[in-house]
Every structure is written in C-alpha cells, then in structure tokens.
Amino acid sequence: GENVEQHPSTLSVQEGDSAVIKCTYSDSASNYFPWYKQELGKRPQLIIDIRSNVGEKKDQRIAVTLNKTAKHFSLHITETQPEDSAVYFCASYSSGGSYIPTFGRGTSLIVHP
Amino acid sequence: GAVVSQHPSRVICKSGTSVKIECRSLDFQATTMFWYRQFPKQSLMLMATSNEGSKATYEQGVEKDKFLINHASLTLSTLTVTSAHPEDSSFYICSASGGVGEKLFFGSGTQLSVL
Numbered sequence: 001g002e003n004v005e006q007h008p009s010t011l012s013v014q015e016g017d018s019a020v021i022k023c024t025y026s027d028s029a030s031n032y033f034p035w036y037k038q039e040l041g042k043r044p045q046l047i048i049d050i051r052s053n054v055g056e057k058k059d060q061r062i063a064v065t066l067n068k069t070a071k072h073f074s075l076h077i078t079e080t081q082p083e084d085s086a087v088y089f090c091a092s093y094s095s096g097g098s099y100i101p102t103f104g105r106g107t108s109l110i111v112h113p
Numbered sequence: 114g115a116v117v118s119q120h121p122s123r124v125i126c127k128s129g130t131s132v133k134i135e136c137r138s139l140d141f142q143a144t145t146m147f148w149y150r151q152f153p154k155q156s157l158m159l160m161a162t163s164n165e166g167s168k169a170t171y172e173q174g175v176e177k178d179k180f181l182i183n184h185a186s187l188t189l190s191t192l193t194v195t196s197a198h199p200e201d202s203s204f205y206i207c208s209a210s211g212g213v214g215e216k217l218f219f220g221s222g223t224q225l226s227v228l
Contacts, residue, residue: 034216043117043219043222103156104156
C-alpha cells in the first residue's frame, strides 16, 4: 500500500519567516495530494491541494509544489503569522483500488510573534 | 466547503458501556465515509471505510465487533464503541467524500473518555 513520510515533525519559525513542510509518497500511481491544517482540538481543514497534472499551485501565502519523478510534494507558507500555528498533515490518494487517502504523521508548526 | 457534522463532541462514560457517534454530511451525499482515531500529537489513524449500503472495510488491527460502523444512508454514518474500556479513550474523527476523486471533509471530532 501507499506510504507517506512527512518532515519535519516540528517546525518553529519567527513571524514573517517562511515555512516549508515536505512529504514523500511511495505509490507512483498516486494522483491527488491535499494538505490539511488542524488546530488544537479541532477538525482538520483542507487548505490547499494539487493534482498530478500540475507542478505548483498557489493560494495567497500558501503554495504546494509536486515533483512526480521524485515522488515528493511540499507545502510552502510565506510571511507566517501566529495564527498559522497548527498541525499540518499531507495526504496522498492512490488512483488504484478504493481511492483511500494515506496521511503523513503531521508537522507541528509554531510561529513565534 | 461542504459541511460534515459530528456528534457528540465530547462524551464521558463508564467502562463497559457502549457509545454511539454520529457523522452527518449536511449539504452533500457522502458515498464514502471514513472513521479515524487520533491520539494526542499524532496523526490520523484510519480505522475503517464505509460505503453507503454495504459493510464497512476495517483496517488491520481494528476489531470490527468492537467498533461497529453503520452507513445506512448517503448522509449518515455511525460508529458505536461497544463495551468501552479506558484504552478506547481517544479523539475519533469522521470524514466524508462525495465519491472517488472528490474532496474530503472532516467532522469536528468526538473526544471519548472512558472511566
């Protein structure tokens, strides 16, 4: 089955800095890669996603890049703010079988004011 | 985005009792619903996948007789933790999708505490 590795597990930055979280996946047939933000005690919220037919997608301060050859994708947050502090999860959807997402282990992002 | 409602948000029960958690898709038909368990500061652990009108598919190591899942309609799935024990205490989250290739939306989670 699919295996998703996410790094780092913890990321601490100063307000205004950029933050980058990386994920690798194992199934070359995977074709959809969402990112979720989960604040403490709350539900994960979809913040951005990318499909395998594009290499990059941006939404204001958030961007995701995908390298299909290397089988990795990254979340980029620019001009970080304290409210960006949360746990971020990447996920990978394999196009085969039942199309069940596999989640990374999560990255705890802390933005210091 | 679509709304997924999950109830209750928090439940405290005695050991040996059963607890039912509901997950509803409010503005779309959820052909597939997923149930996850999440321990503090850890990732989402998939417990089972349920498709409307059919039996749930459980992940390896998840006891199907312990965690009963019912997906009787396109908008409702329930997870019943039977004969709960303290080790079942956890944060349980459901998610729903309108179908293959559709985005996934999460419920607000249920914090279960078994005394």
